[in-house]
Amino acid sequence: MSITNITMSHLSSPYQMRLNSRQALVLLMIVACLQVNNVIAQSDDLLLPNPPIDSMQYTLTPVLLELNAPWAIKTDAQSRAWITLLSGQLIVTTPITPFYDKNSVQQQIIRLELPQLYLAGQGGLMDVLILDSSTEFHKQLLFTYAKGTEEANAVSVVQVDMEWNDAQNLWVVAQQQSIFTVPQTKSTPVHYGARLAQLPDASILLTVGDGFDWREQAQNIHSPLGKVLRFDVQGQALPDNPYYGMASDQNTAKNSAVAWVYSMGHRNAQGLLVDHTGQVWSNEHGPAGGDEINLIRSGANFGWPVVTQGIDYSGAIISPFADYPDMHNPIVNWTPSIAPSGMSYYQGLLFPELEGHFMVTSLKDRAIYIVQIADDQVINQTRIKPPISLNNDAREFNELAATPRLRDITHTSTGQILILSDGDSGQLLQLKQVITQPLQ
Numbered sequence: 504m505s506i507t508n509i510t511m512s513h514l515s516s517p518y519q520m521r522l523n524s525r526q527a528l529v530l531l532m533i534v535a536c537l538q539v540n541n542v543i544a545q546s547d548d549l550l551l552p553n554p555p556i557d558s559m560q561y562t563l564t565p566v567l568l569e570l571n572a573p574w575a576i577k578t579d580a581q582s583r584a585w586i587t588l589l590s591g592q593l594i595v596t597t598p599i600t601p602f603y604d605k606n607s608v609q610q611q612i613i614r615l616e617l618p619q620l621y622l623a624g625q626g627g628l629m630d631v632l633i634l635d636s637s638t639e640f641h642k643q644l645l646f647t648y649a650k651g652t653e654e655a656n657a658v659s660v661v662q663v664d665m666e667w668n669d670a671q672n673l674w675v676v677a678q679q680q681s682i683f684t685v686p687q688t689k690s691t692p693v694h695y696g697a698r699l700a701q702l703p704d705a706s707i708l709l710t711v712g713d714g715f716d717w718r719e720q721a722q723n724i725h726s727p728l729g730k731v732l733r734f735d736v737q738g739q740a741l742p743d744n745p746y747y748g749m750a751s752d753q754n755t756a757k758n759s760a761v762a763w764v765y766s767m768g769h770r771n772a773q774g775l776l777v778d779h780t781g782q783v784w785s786n787e788h789g790p791a792g793g794d795e796i797n798l799i800r801s802g803a804n805f806g807w808p809v810v811t812q813g814i815d816y817s818g819a820i821i822s823p824f825a826d827y828p829d830m831h832n833p834i835v836n837w838t839p840s841i842a843p844s845g846m847s848y849y850q851g852l853l854f855p856e857l858e859g860h861f862m863v864t865s866l867k868d869r870a871i872y873i874v875q876i877a878d879d880q881v882i883n884q885t886r887i888k889p890p891i892s893l894n895n896d897a898r899e900f901n902e903l904a905a906t907p908r909l910r911d912i913t914h915t916s917t918g919q920i921l922i923l924s925d926g927d928s929g930q931l932l933q934l935k936q937v938i939t940q941p942l943q
């Protein structure tokens with residue numbers, strides 16, 4: 504059996520993916536070679552088609568239970584999970600490698616010291632970002648949290664450096680500093696945005712929601728509300744930001760966030776990522792309908808509240824416009840709403856059918872949306888609702904629970920997909936493929 508034979512005869516037909524063990528081994532070697540040559544990172548160039556996504560073929564296996572309102576999960580290069588809880592706690596796990604023993608996953612719980620943490624409604628400790636400057640035993644982390652009071656609160660970004668202490672066998676906070684606070688407070692505990700991402704040039708992106716009652720501010724270039732902001736790791740606005748020059752006009756720029764603005768016209772962006780080509784993607788909540796995935800470009804206006812495919816919760820029309828000059832339409836529009844939460848762009852060996860797909864978790868719809876986008880168009884979209892496998896054996900179907908509200912999703916460098924469920928007894932869940940029959 505030649506390599507050519509396998510790639511052509513088996514992979515050109517997406518329905519013939521049941522390989523024998525030798526074929527599987529050879530395929531694995533091919534994929535490994537492609538990855539070594541960095542070919543797999545350029546998914547457009549990869550000739551292997553994605554196998555079909557069968558929404559019945561997945562389950563969720565619990566890894567950690569009883570997490571009180573988990574919000575964000577990221578993994579580091581060693582496949583440890585870093586999980587935030589709204590209450591201000593950080594959970595760090597031991598590495599979750601492809602062959603980990605579920606019972607061996609240990610967690611350390613760290614209470615972060617967050618000045619003026621405002622814990623109410625949707626507010627509290629929210630996102631975590633592991634900066635590119637991190638090493639195996641020294642992590643440079645950014646966190647977002649709601650800071651202030653009921654009358655005046657805003658998203659704040661704090662940098663926390665953590666070091667592994669070998670003697671104590673745990674992570675310790677080495678230093679911490681506040682780097683940025685959104686320069687406009689609000690009196691609602693909702694619509695924070697608060698997602699972070701890092702661009703290839705090391706700059707930081709932060710989504711800031713419209714605060715619900717300030718939606719017109721999403722079109723005010725001087726307000727930080729309803730924006731994606733960009734700054735350096737010290738929190739300073741960057742001179743190549745699209746409206747940076749307007750900040751030099753002292754008359755218009757007083758108390759203005761204009762120097763930090765990267766894109767505008769957002770409602771409440773709860774997912775944010777930078778893909779392998781450096782493109783920035785976000786998802787955001789519409790009102791009733793009009794949930795979106797947007798390709799974020801510097802200086803672009805994404806329409807809210809001038810343009811939306813949704814209507815107000817009351818049923819009132821927000822805008823007569825579904826298009827508007829110089830405002831970008833979403834690449835994905837979910838009407839009715841699914842309430843998108845986290846978002847990840849899958850690149851890994853364990854789920855070849857998901858390679859190069861966006862994975863978006865949904866709160867309201869209790870599902871994972873798998874979306875393939877090429878040339879700014881949706882090519883494929885599949886919704887999966889994997890049940891929780893309570894007995895931790897993907898081959899047994901007698902103890903399944905329905906998919907819960909899902910809060911966030913990520914994947915490890917080894918391709919494992921990790922998901923947080925929502926609520927006061929949230930879980931860390933691992934997506935697994937159901938094994939319907941053993942390999943021949």
Ligand SMILES: [Ca+2]
Pocket residue numbers: 768795805806807810811831832833
């Ligand atoms: Ca929009």
